[in-house]
Structures are given as C-alpha cells and as structure tokens.
Amino acid sequence: MNLIVQKYGGTSIGSVERVQTVAQRIHKIAQKGNKVVVVVSAMGKTTDTLVKLASEITSSPCRREMDMLLSTGEQVSIALMSIALQELGQPAISLTGAQVGIITEAEHSRARILSINPHRIQRHLDRGEVVVVAGFQGISDGTDLEITTLGRGGSDTSAVAIAASLKANCCEIYTDVPGILTTDPRLVPDAQLINEITCDEMLELASLGAKVLHPRAVELARNYGIPLVVRSSWSDTPGTRVISPTPKPRYIDKLELTKSVDGINFDSDQAKIALLRVPNSPGVAARIFGEIASQQLDVDLIIQSIHENNSNDIAFTVSKNVLNKAEAIVEAIAPALRNSPTNNDEAEVLIEKGAAKIAIVGAGMIGRPGIAAKMFKTLADAQVNIEMIATSEVKVSCVISPNNSNRAIDALSKAFDVQLSETPIASNLVQVSPHVRGVALDTKQVQIALLSVQDCPGMAAKIFGTLADKNISVDTIIQSQRCRIINGMPTSDIVFTVSQEDLQAVHTSLDILSGSFTEVITDIEIAKVSIVGAGMLGQPGIAAKYFGALAEQGINIKMIATSEIKISCVVAKAEGIKALKAVHKAFELTEQETSKISVL
Ligand code: ASP
Numbered sequence: 001m002n003l004i005v006q007k008y009g010g011t012s013i014g015s016v017e018r019v020q021t022v023a024q025r026i027h028k029i030a031q032k033g034n035k036v037v038v039v040v041s042a043m044g045k046t047t048d049t050l051v052k053l054a055s056e057i058t059s060s061p062c063r064r065e066m067d068m069l070l071s072t073g074e075q076v077s078i079a080l081m082s083i084a085l086q087e088l089g090q091p092a093i094s095l096t097g098a099q100v101g102i103i104t105e106a107e108h109s110r111a112r113i114l115s116i117n118p119h120r121i122q123r124h125l126d127r128g129e130v131v132v133v134a135g136f137q138g139i140s141d142g143t144d145l146e147i148t149t150l151g152r153g154g155s156d157t158s159a160v161a162i163a164a165s166l167k168a169n170c171c172e173i174y175t176d177v178p179g180i181l182t183t184d185p186r187l188v189p190d191a192q193l194i195n196e197i198t199c200d201e202m203l204e205l206a207s208l209g210a211k212v213l214h215p216r217a218v219e220l221a222r223n224y225g226i227p228l229v230v231r232s233s234w235s236d237t238p239g240t241r242v243i244s245p246t247p248k249p250r251y252i253d254k255l256e257l258t259k260s261v262d263g264i265n266f267d268s269d270q271a272k273i274a275l276l277r278v279p280n281s282p283g284v285a286a287r288i289f290g291e292i293a294s295q296q297l298d299v300d301l302i303i304q305s306i307h308e309n310n311s312n313d314i315a316f317t318v319s320k321n322v323l324n325k326a327e328a329i330v331e332a333i334a335p336a337l338r339n340s341p342t343n344n345d346e347a348e349v350l351i352e353k354g355a356a357k358i359a360i361v362g363a364g365m366i367g368r369p370g371i372a373a374k375m376f377k378t379l380a381d382a383q384v385n386i387e388m389i390a391t392s393e394v395k396v397s398c399v400i401s402p403n404n405s406n407r408a409i410d411a412l413s414k415a416f417d418v419q420l421s422e423t424p425i426a427s428n429l430v431q432v433s434p435h436v437r438g439v440a441l442d443t444k445q446v447q448i449a450l451l452s453v454q455d456c457p458g459m460a461a462k463i464f465g466t467l468a469d470k471n472i473s474v475d476t477i478i479q480s481q482r483c484r485i486i487n488g489m490p491t492s493d494i495v496f497t498v499s500q501e502d503l504q505a506v507h508t509s510l511d512i513l514s515g516s517f518t519e520v521i522t523d524i525e526i527a528k529v530s531i532v533g534a535g536m537l538g539q540p541g542i543a544a545k546y547f548g549a550l551a552e553q554g555i556n557i558k559m560i561a562t563s564e565i566k567i568s569c570v571v572a573k574a575e576g577i578k579a580l581k582a583v584h585k586a587f588e589l590t591e592q593e594t595s596k597i598s599v600l
C-alpha cells in the first residue's frame with residue numbers, strides 16, 4: 001500500500017465538472033488500496049479575482065486581511081472536492097491548513113512552513129478516508145493562531161511539505177501542461193517533455209519552470225528526498241520526474257528552511273584568465289572558448305561584461321593544473337582579436353595563478369532582495385576584496401584571493417549560519433544526465449552597467465545594499481576583471497540585471513551612490529538566454545557550443561554569467577527568440593525520444 005500526496009492546481013479544478021473528473025481519478029487510486037492525501041488550490045482564477053476585489057478598495061491592503069481573504073479560495077475547493085468524492089461513494093474529509101496543523105512563521109503573505117502535525121491526517125487515512133487539504137495556507141505559531149498564506153503559487157509547497165511530514169511514497173503535482181518542457185512551447189513549438197530532471201536543475205530553471213512548480217516546493221523535495229512528479233491532469237502520460245540525491249537526515253520540525261542560504265561552496269584550486277578589450281562583435285566568445293574546448297580543457301566560471309569603446313572584457317577560471325595550457329591558447333588568439341577592425345584598443349591578457357571561488361547557495365534567495373548584498377557586506381567587513389562576481393538563480397559566486405579564504409569562509413558561515421558544504425563534483429552526479437536539460441528565455445530584465453567602480457572591499461556591498469534597502473531584487477550580477485586605474489586607484493565594472501519595473505527605482509538609488517563609479521549605462525532592449533544541465537559539470541566544450549550556436553546566427557553576446565550548471569547570455573531583445581531556438585536546437589533538445597508535445 002502506498003501513501004500518495006496529490007496536488008491539483010487551479011485550472012485542473014476550474015469548474016464543478018473538472019472537480020468531478022478529478023474526484024474520479026482520486027477515487028480510482030484510493031480503490032487500488034492506496035492512502036491518498038489531496039492538496040488543492042483555489043478554483044481557476046479565484047485568487048486573482050479576490051486580489052482584484054481588494055484592489056478596488058485600496059492599492060495597499062493590509063497583508064493580514066489579504067491572507068484572510070485569499071485563504072477562502074482554497075476552502076471552497078476542499079469542500080467541493082470532498083463532496084464530489086463522497087458522491088462517488090469514496091469516504092473523504094476536507095481540512096483547512098489550521099485543522100491539519102500547518103504551522104508557519106507569522107509572516108503574512110509569504111509565510112514559510114515550520115511544521116505539520118501528521119496525526120490528524122494519519123487518523124483519517126487509517127479510517128480509509130481520502131483527506132483533502134487546503135493548499136497555500138497555514139496558521140502562525142505563537143498564541144494568536146493567525147491565518148497565513150505562503151505566497152502565490154504556494155500550494156505546491158504545501159503538498160511537498162505534507163508529503164515530507166507523512167513520509168509519503170511520492171508527491172504528484174497535477175497541472176494543465178504535460179510536465180516540464182525543455183523550453184517554452186509557445187516560443188519553440190518543438191519543445192519536448194523532459195522525462196527526468198534534478199531538483200538543482202529545476203531550481204536554476206526557475207524562470208522557465210516557476211509557473212509549473214513553485215521553487216520552494218522543489219527545495220523541500222530536494223531536502224527531504226521526496227520523489228516528485230509533475231504531470232497533466234487531463235491525461236495518463238507519466239509527466240516529468242523531479243529527482244533528488246539521497247538527502248541528509250533532517251528534522252521534520254523545521255520543514256522549510258527559514259534561512260535563505262543553504263550552504264557555502266568553496267574551491268581554492270582555481271586560476272583566473274582575463275582578456276581585456278576584445279571586440280564587441282558576434283563570434284568572439286565562441287572563438288576563445290572553441291579553442292579551449294578543442295584542447296579538452298574545462299572552464300568553470302565565465303564572465304563577460306561590457307567595456308567602453310565598443311569592446312568587452314572576458315574573464316574565466318580554470319583549475320590550476322590546466323592554467324599553462326589555457327594561457328598558451330589565449331595568448332595565441334589574443335593578437336588576432338587585437339587586429340579586429342572594430343577594436344581600436346589594445347587587447348590584453350591578464351593571468352592570476354591563484355584564485356579561490358567561494359559561493360553561497362540556496363533556493364531561499366529567489367525573489368528575496370539583499371542576500372547577495374549581505375554576502376558582499378560580510379566579505380567587506382572581513383576585509384576580503386572581491387575580484388569577480390557571477391550570480392545565477394540560486395547561487396552567488398565570488399572569486400577572491402586564496403590568502404583570504406579562511407577569513408571569508410569563517411565570516412560567511414557565521415553571517416548565514418551555515419556550514420561549508422562540498423562543491424559539487426562531476427563524479428557525484430548521475431552520469432546519464434544530458435549536458436543541457438533545458439533552455440530558458442527571460443525578456444523582462446534590463447541591464448545596468450556601472451563603469452569604473454573602485455576595486456576595494458565594500459563597494460559591491462554598498463551598491464547592492466542600497467538596492468536591497470529599496471526592496472529591489474537583482475537578477476544576475478557580474479563583476480569582471482579589474483581593468484582601469486583611475487586617480488591611482490584600480491577600478492572594475494559591475495553589471496547587473498533587474499526587472500523592468502524596478503528600473504526607475506534603481507536609477508533613484510544610483511543617484512545616491514554617484515561618485516562611486518564614473519558612468520551608468522542602461523540597456524533596456526535585452527533578453528537573457530540560459531542553458532541549464534547538471535551534465536555540463538566537468539564537461540569541456542559546453543560553453544563553446546553555446547556561444548558557437550549564437551555566433552552562427554550572427555548574434556552578439558552582451559554579457560555572460562555562469563554557475564556550475566548554468567550559463568546565461570544577455571543578447572539584444574530582438575534576437576532573444578532566435579537565440580533560444582538556435583540554442584535549443586544546438587543541444588539537440590528537439591530530438592529526444594519522447595513524443596512531440598502539442599502546444600497547450
Ligand atoms: N491559489 C494560490 C495562488 O493562486 C495558491 C496556488 O495556486 O498555488 O497563488
């Protein structure tokens with residue numbers, strides 16, 4: 001007998017007929033002898049409608065009252081589902097978040113789950129009842145028993161948390177798409193269903209998959225090793241399995257980490273190579289990394305940022321033992337790049353033999369401003385200068401001098417209250433992973449470059465701290481190589497992307513900081529294209545193939561940022577879809593054995 005938690009999203013139960021269809025599906029599974037807990041969202045667009053009602057009264061309703069209002073949507077669903085099940089002869093009971101003891105932080109509208117009391121659910125299951133639980137809601141700890149909600153899309157998180165507390169055999173998320181696709185099928189019609197994806201990949205693909213699966217649910221599934229499946233409620237196709245490595249044992253009484261950072265990775269065995277002032281034209285990155293890949297060298301972090309006079313800086317790290325080889329390759333290409341007609345400046349190669357990479361990781365940083373700023377501030381306070389920065393969805397990586405390693409590790413462990421965890425290495429991963437699992441396009445960002453920021457401890461902290469104070473979420477941040485000496489002080493450029501809506505607020509904040517840099521360059525016509533895959537770890541040539549696919553289409557790369565399992569390029573907005581299609585094809589994502597998915 002299996003204990004299964006199933007979650008049905010709003011569209012799956014958008015009408016009474018759909019509730020009845022889903023009830024039949026649940027009834028069948030229960031009849032096979034399984035114990036079933038069902039978690040439901042509000043019907044259809046109910047939550048949006050409720051939000052709108054409040055907005056007709058005020059543009060800034062109190063968060064407590066909003067929780068009171070929004071939590072009603074799910075209560076309607078559980079009752080109707082339970083009635084539909086009973087009508088089929090299936091014993092069932094509906095329960096609210098409070099009734100099953102979903103205890104959360106007292107943070108209205110974005111509460112995290114602290115614990116769930118499994119006993120009541122268990123009792124009903126033992127009586128042969130299907131238990132229908134309201135997703136998205138809980139009750140605060142302490143004496144006041146306030147109704148809280150988890151944040152939009154949070155019922156996935158409720159489902160996985162319940163699965164973890166009941167030690168369920170699996171958690172199935174039913175939705176209106178067949179599963180997780182290799183990219184957005186509205187943009188690339190031959191997007192394919194992904195049969196299997198790791199939680200880490202799923203988190204880095206948040207901008208592609210967040211609508212299908214809440215990132216907090218993915219993090220919980222990973223931490224507790226809950227087998228997760230995303231599948232369509234309209235068909236019997238198997239969907240996508242979201243898998244996780246065997247988890248470390250964790251307490252069940254602090255379910256969702258209230259911490260935004262889950263671990264610190266460290267690697268002291270790196271060396272850094274920078275190419276300054278290479279031409280800002282299609283094919284340059286492809287050429288550099290193509291040559292490196294042809295020698296089977298694996299590069300780790302790659303950062304490209306703009307530079308004045310239509311040139312770029314590209315910096316990357318390799319492991320120390322291949323530095324000589326990599327250096328020889330780069331020195332050999334550099335003269336050809338110098339002679340390019342678009343490049344008036346001298347290109348220059350800089351080598352740093354010893355470099356250490358330190359990174360903070362955690363899904364909790366998604367959508368929470370200030371985590372990167374806190375890292376930069378912590379390093380600054382410990383007198384550690386940051387030489388390079390690259391961020392991804394769930395990771396902030398900094399390159400520092402190895403002499404500062406111990407201080408940096410100590411300070412960050414203390415500041416984020418986490419341990420040093422092992423940097424993922426290729427051999428720990430499932431070898432069957434494809435190099436690239438999925439490709440995402442984000443056209444909602446704008447790029448801001450701050451030129452000639454003083455290269456000394458505390459600058460990144462000051463800039464991103466100011467933005468975080470204004471509640472601005474920064475998406476990708478890069479700081480490349482130190483490049484110019486101004487008034488005797490070394491400087492470097494810092495480039496980042498933020499959501500379009502925040503642009504005005506960013507400019508206002510930057511006004512306060514003027515004097516910290518020489519120039520601000522804003523580019524609003526950008527698109528970010530990212531490839532994600534655990535199989536790219538330790539695998540030479542992936543970046544080269546990606547940049548090559550863009551070069552073949554004549555697409556210029558404006559910015560590059562990477563993490564271990566992700567490479568993001570910023571290109572011109574007008575070329576975003578073309579880039580997405582080219583990259584999707586280059587990694588043969590259109591040619592998986594799975595059958596073609598119709599666009600929904
Ligand atoms: N009903 C909530 C929302 O629309 C929660 C959910 O659907 O996951 O955001």
Ligand code: MG
Pocket residue numbers: 009153156211212213214
């Ligand atoms: Mg959802």
